[in-house]
Amino acid sequence: MSEPTGKYSITMPRDIAEAAKARSGPSGLSAYVAAAVARQIERDNLNELIQVGEAEHGPITEAEVQALRDQLHQARQQQGHTETHAA
Numbered sequence: 001m002s003e004p005t006g007k008y009s010i011t012m013p014r015d016i017a018e019a020a021k022a023r024s025g026p027s028g029l030s031a032y033v034a035a036a037v038a039r040q041i042e043r044d045n046l047n048e049l050i051q052v053g054e055a056e057h058g059p060i061t062e063a064e065v066q067a068l069r070d071q072l073h074q075a076r077q078q079q080g081h082t083e084t085h086a087a
Helices: 014-027 029-057 062-086
Strands: none
Touching: 014 029
């Protein structure tokens, strides 16, 4: 069962609204906007976690970010390699 919904009136620049309508596809503009807002809330929550972590442990360095990106890239490569061999 889906979550309850509410009807809201929002104002946004016309060009953004038209671009969103053009991209919304069969699910419609409301679903497209809801997904975009949900992603923004996730980003806001992550930024809050980063601020708390940095307040406690200091700022994250570029080297640390790059090391984690490298680990993620390597894990994705290994996962793709495993999936290819499993087929």
